[in-house]
Amino acid sequence: MAFAENPLAETNPLTGRFRSFAHVQTPSAGRTLARWAAGLGLLVLLAGFLPWTQNIRSTGSLTTLRPQDRPQTVPSTIAGRIERWRVREGQRVRKGDTLVDIAEVKEKYFDPQLVQRTGEQLNAKIGSLGENRQKDLALQSQQVALRQSLRVSLDKARNKVEQSRLKVNSDQADLRAAQNDFTIAERQQERQEALYKQGLKSLTELEQRRLKFQESTAKLQSAQNKLDASLQELTNSQLELASLNAEYQDKLAKSESDRRSVTAYQFDTEGQIAKMRNELANLSIRSGYYQITAPQDGYVVRALKEGLGEIVKEGEPILTVMPIAPMLAAELYVKPMDIPLLSVGRKVRLQFDGWPALVFSGWPGTSFGTFGGVVAVIDNIDSQGQYRVLVTPDPEQEAWPPPLRVGSGVYGWALLDDVPIWYELWRQVNGFPPNFVGKPAKAKATYGKPDKGGKAEASAEEEEAK
Template identity: 85%
Template sequence: MPFAEHPLAESNPLTGRFRSYARVQTPRAGRTLARWTAGLGLLVLLAGFLPWTQNIRSTGSLTTLRPQDRPQTVPSTIAGRIQRWRVREGQHVRKGDTLVDIVEVKEKYFDPKLVQRTGEQLDAKIGSLGENRAKGTALSAQQTALRAGLQVSLSKARNYVEQSRLKVNSDAADLVAARNDFTIAERQQQRQEELYKQGLKSLTELEQRRLKFQESTAKLQSAENKLAASRQALTNAQLELASLAAEYQDKLAKSESDRRSVTAYQFDTEGQIAKMRNELANLSIRAGFYQITAPQDGYVVRALKEGIGEIVKEGEPIVTVMPDAPALAAELYVKPMDIPLLRVGRRVRLQFDGWPALVFSGWPGTSFGTFGGVVAVIDNIDSQGQYRILVTPDPGHEAWPKPLRVGSGVYGWALLDDVPIWYELWRQVNGFPPNYVGGPVADAGKAGKSDKKASKEEPSTEEDAK
């Protein structure tokens, strides 16, 4: 519309003075742009009040929840030389399958019949111990016999002493009788001498009396000698009785010494037998280390030693094995200021490397290609300035893809509270952390295969405070 024809042109005094005002007009495109700009501004303003799901973003990689499910190196327990490879890389093995055969490199174990010969030595030592025990039993029996013989010998010696004492008494009585006979014979001889001098007795009778006197003298001397011999025999019997205990004590002491020596040898032999049994057991167990076996079901990932004849040391790794069907978990790293917002059991959305996904972190319900998870572990110490958490598959959602492998990259979003978009923008501009979830937070619905629905959780205030 020309400006001169505009209703306000008549009231404007400049219209009549300047003809250029009559040619001025507002372009239609400008008015359209202004309307669109105003509409978009109003739309952005209204969009600022739309709900936005706060989340904690983190990155990491796939690992396993259980330590036994992680890749492990299989070492050689003993030093040896590789004799034969029984597997190849990528091959599936069962627990106990032989991976590598090795042979000895220490000259101490070169004998192929070392275990058998050690067993023979052990049997010989056990036989020697049995004979030694029999010797100890014989020595104990010998001591018993010596003690019994001592009692018998002592009884015999006492009897001999008593017999010698009785003989001394008998010889003493005989001596008294011989002395009486001698005295009587002496007196009779004297009387015969007097009677012969008086002529009352003949010389023949005197000589007979002298002969009897000589016989009495001889008997007296014999009785004295017998008594002296009996007394000497009694003394010898008493000495023998006294020395008999010392003699048997010496024999018993020698037998006891031999028995104790046998006992000491038995203890020493038993120690040697225990040592040989230990050595035999070690050799038997060592013989089982010549075949390096798979510790569990899995796949041979990489051979760390190559070729035949290569020397391996004790404890040196030979091959890496990846366990079969591991329980996967996402290993994510979270900033320290976000750790108080997490707890075990909080739900997380995950995106895996190599898996197509369309992610709107603030609107999990519109995301595609993400998978559900649950926080299973939160470390109590930091790792290079960040805290590690382990996320396991959410049993209430879709299963994780089977082609996933340990070590793949993972992106995670721990879902928190719902806030307006304008508040989230203001928070991020100021660098504030997400809201501390003090009350219940509505869980998102279960996600389907197309990820049309996402999930949240409903943590308790007390658990989140921990």
């Protein structure tokens, strides 16, 4: 068998000493493998200098940015019995649509005309208050009349006292005149007695003088009696004047007491009227709670009570409503060691469950099926060892898929600094945190449309300020 000559035999000094080397052929596969290994090593070395975007990875679920967009349970304001269902699960409802009819279960409200009869009671009480006010006015008029009568009676009594005093003065003058007549008659009788004893006067003249003396004595006694009677009449008129004031004061006090009672009754009645008005208003409002209505536009998601005739308590949820067109946001949870690297306005890439994607976390520009987001809210307190972050759609990127629903899973990574691949590998091996970068530029566009009140949703800058 002939061997091909080795082309290295001429250049290899061993071929001169060993003849066997001239007949040995070096395989080409080894050289090829070495070339490939060197090329791959050079490629890996060059790839180590390629840029790599550091990121913070986290998982979570879809929620809404506004609390009113989240699924809400519709409770029963009052206790009642389910009488009729007006919706089914999955049905779209508008704000104010009746969802469930309930009936009363408390015997206090069984009367179907309770509101009307309570109104009648209120009207009767108001009429009673009006009549009582008229009585108060009558008592006031009575007091005015009593005071006027008191003034007239006092004037009359004072006049009577003055009249009695004048009569006393007159009787005193009559008494003094009678006393003078008596003194004169007494002296004349003594002189007549002396003259009769001397025989100068007859017995007849003496008896006439005695008769005149008796008449003077009678007049004196009569004048004294009249004076005593006048004094007694003056005393009586003075007592009557004093008792008249006390009598009218008693009548005025009694009238004032009646008026105070009427006023107290008025206040009590006004309190009862206010209470009845409150009760009537509560009954009127309660009658509107027999129909449980939708708080906003949405879809009936789930009925928490089933069947007819089931009893529900006050504040017990009956069904769940999902609002229409909620303002979606990704709810992500970040470790405490990564939270200082995040700030409001930071860019985030998101991958949603059920949406095909090819993800290169270090090269977000080459990923497929991911969507952009912006950090809108960062909680100030942790939740079970992690911090909650709300991410809203990036207005500068593509819109999120319309089929997304609240509660579906989401995977996200917040984009940080661009570093070489070798540095990222070195950081990962040593367990160092990513590079801290400054705050991103403020978002130019606000997320969301104006609400019904005409006010736009808060921008990322406003959220950061909060």
